[in-house]
Amino acid sequence: MEGTTLIRCVVEAMMIGMLYILVAIGLTLVFSIMDIVNFAHGEFYMLGAFACYVLFAELHLNYFVTIILAMIGVGLFSLLIERLCFRPFRGQILQAFIVSLGLIWIFREGIRFIFGNWDKAVPPAFSGLVEIGNLSFAAERIIAAVIGAILTLLLYLFIQRTKWGRAMRAIAQDRDAAALQGINIDIISSLAFGIGCGLAAVAGVLLSPIYYASATMGAHMILKAFLIIILGGLGSIPGCLVGGLLLGFFESFGHTFFNIPTVTIATFAAIFLVLVFRPQGLFGNE
Amino acid sequence: MSRDSFIRSPFIVGLILVGPLLPSILSIYWVHVFAIMFIKIILAVALRQMLLTGMLNLACAAFMAIGAYFTAALLTYGGISFWLVMPFAGITCSFLGLALGFPLFRMKGAYFFIGTVCFAIIVETFFSNFFLEVFGGVPGFTPIAKPQIKILGLDIKFISKISYYYLSYFVMICCLLAMYRLENSRFGQYWKAIRDADRLIESVGVDLFKHKMFNFAICCFISGLCGSVYAPFIGIITPHDFSLDFVFLIVMYVVVGGSQKFWGPVIGVTALSFLGELFRGLGQYELFSYGIVLVAALLFLPNGLIGVLERAACYARLATNELYRISQSRKTL
Numbered sequence: 001m002e003g004t005t006l007i008r009c010v011v012e013a014m015m016i017g018m019l020y021i022l023v024a025i026g027l028t029l030v031f032s033i034m035d036i037v038n039f040a041h042g043e044f045y046m047l048g049a050f051a052c053y054v055l056f057a058e059l060h061l062n063y064f065v066t067i068i069l070a071m072i073g074v075g076l077f078s079l080l081i082e083r084l085c086f087r088p089f090r091g092q093i094l095q096a097f098i099v100s101l102g103l104i105w106i107f108r109e110g111i112r113f114i115f116g117n118w119d120k121a122v123p124p125a126f127s128g129l130v131e132i133g134n135l136s137f138a139a140e141r142i143i144a145a146v147i148g149a150i151l152t153l154l155l156y157l158f159i160q161r162t163k164w165g166r167a168m169r170a171i172a173q174d175r176d177a178a179a180l181q182g183i184n185i186d187i188i189s190s191l192a193f194g195i196g197c198g199l200a201a202v203a204g205v206l207l208s209p210i211y212y213a214s215a216t217m218g219a220h221m222i223l224k225a226f227l228i229i230i231l232g233g234l235g236s237i238p239g240c241l242v243g244g245l246l247l248g249f250f251e252s253f254g255h256t257f258f259n260i261p262t263v264t265i266a267t268f269a270a271i272f273l274v275l276v277f278r279p280q281g282l283f284g285n286e
Numbered sequence: 287m288s289r290d291s292f293i294r295s296p297f298i299v300g301l302i303l304v305g306p307l308l309p310s311i312l313s314i315y316w317v318h319v320f321a322i323m324f325i326k327i328i329l330a331v332a333l334r335q336m337l338l339t340g341m342l343n344l345a346c347a348a349f350m351a352i353g354a355y356f357t358a359a360l361l362t363y364g365g366i367s368f369w370l371v372m373p374f375a376g377i378t379c380s381f382l383g384l385a386l387g388f389p390l391f392r393m394k395g396a397y398f399f400i401g402t403v404c405f406a407i408i409v410e411t412f413f414s415n416f417f418l419e420v421f422g423g424v425p426g427f428t429p430i431a432k433p434q435i436k437i438l439g440l441d442i443k444f445i446s447k448i449s450y451y452y453l454s455y456f457v458m459i460c461c462l463l464a465m466y467r468l469e470n471s472r473f474g475q476y477w478k479a480i481r482d483a484d485r486l487i488e489s490v491g492v493d494l495f496k497h498k499m500f501n502f503a504i505c506c507f508i509s510g511l512c513g514s515v516y517a518p519f520i521g522i523i524t525p526h527d528f529s530l531d532f533v534f535l536i537v538m539y540v541v542v543g544g545s546q547k548f549w550g551p552v553i554g555v556t557a558l559s560f561l562g563e564l565f566r567g568l569g570q571y572e573l574f575s576y577g578i579v580l581v582a583a584l585l586f587l588p589n590g591l592i593g594v595l596e597r598a599a600c601y602a603r604l605a606t607n608e609l610y611r612i613s614q615s616r617k618t619l
Contacts, residue, residue, distance in 0.1 A: 031396070037396040037399065037400075085581055085585070088585060089584075093395050093396050094337075094340065094342060095584060097342065097396070097399055098342075098537055098541055098580070098584060099580075099581055099584050099585075101534045101537060101538075101580065102538070102576075102577045102578070102579075102580030102581040102584070103577065103581065104534070104577070105534070105573045105574060105576055105577030105580070106574060106577035106578060106581070108573075109570070109571055109573045109574035109577065110574060112570065112571075113571060113574065117570075219530075223403070223407060226400050226403070227404075230397065230400060234396060234397070261411050261414070261415035261416065264407070264408075264411045265408050265411055265412060268404040268405075268407055268408045268411075269408065271404055272389050272401070272404060272405075273389075275389055275392065275393055275397065275401060276388075276389040276392060279392040279393050279394070279397065
């Protein structure tokens, strides 16, 4: 009995952790390249969930087409936001942070304006169970985790292997030196912002059939994403992976064995402790 | 008269003189609006004081919540005099702030903002889910005992809106005076220096940590005081009243008013409270318009409303000087 509960918790932790990573990785990418902390990042995740509601639940498109369309659509939209609201404040953490507070209101209330106050249910994308030994898991959760893992891997390869990825790493190290080498900072910054927001939108598409699409879901997600990147260290992708899985395990086991408010307080208190002993995060390097 | 004091002096005199007279001409609705506005002004100026050191303290509403619940619990269950509870609420908050400051001030820049957000979430979750029979949980803490004052044989109970108007007005004037003096003292100089060049000022022997802590403790004290006035005035406090949205609102007031100048947040709160009364009809889309106001203010008004006013005052003065000179030259001709 205990063994099966344990395995269930582990699978749930991997699933939810993978999706947290998908949101947090964009946030950490934007931070390291543009030097801004985008508190409105969770709203792009929320936009992804509503894109899923419109495209998949209302227009009955194929689920994978929905994922790709939502990623591209939200990514392009985020480029517009970056150009209008964030580019003037690149490198000014405080101003950019306050702009993102305003954007949270605009997105959240705008979505409520369009879709009304009620949470939107999205039908399950995949029915059926995956049987492993004598345990069975919901297929959609496994598929969500696998898609999350594949996208994370692709992003890692993009950053490590391609010319544009190398440009991103150069900007993250030293923006002025990168500009002197002939790297177009504006385009690379926009690209990083678009990729980050697109990935957040994919997380929204993957999670909305499991839960639902609601206007306030971004606020919950952004706090978790921040916890992850604080745990891992702002701007560190391996730290983000470890932080995401840690938070997934923490929540999955906590929600199984304790009640939710206790876990919330314990999580935030744990982050405080981490920051007391390692102010730069577990994998930060400053 | 410098450009700064040109706009400031009539403004301050007006604020102090007109304040006590307003309730005689206003309806009870507007008295309520003004009392809330005074509390928001205190909070906004305290938030700006933290901004002087370059730190955005998003936990100030959390400290206000602690002050409010502290006051409500002691007034209602303890039956202790409000005039004792109010300063104690502030002192409790500042001690809590000092304890929190040890981990918080190890963080820099963005980490600090997020650290304060973490604390705000902890406080909100705590009051929503724990000690339900004491704090009332999500539905809120009500009823709250009304404060009383016994002076010169008179026994005044704070029930009417007008009494709270004067209470919050009095607290606001005291807090503003204290913060204004502090900002223009040696400490204010240190705080501004910390924002501009923390390494440099550390190298000349200023204890950064001590001054940041001092600033934070004062901000917490004043936030606690705000909560203490707010709780018996409103009569019901819920954890949601002090949610992140409320802090974002205060941040918006500071930014729109202008965070560079002491009177910026005051102007911001005043202007946006009147605007908010206009937005009332929009109902729940009020926040949407606030979002647009905030983003637009950051993009187009880097010095805030007070910057616009100062520039207008400056142009007006230049124009009058010019007219005077022209009239003089006509005479000599």
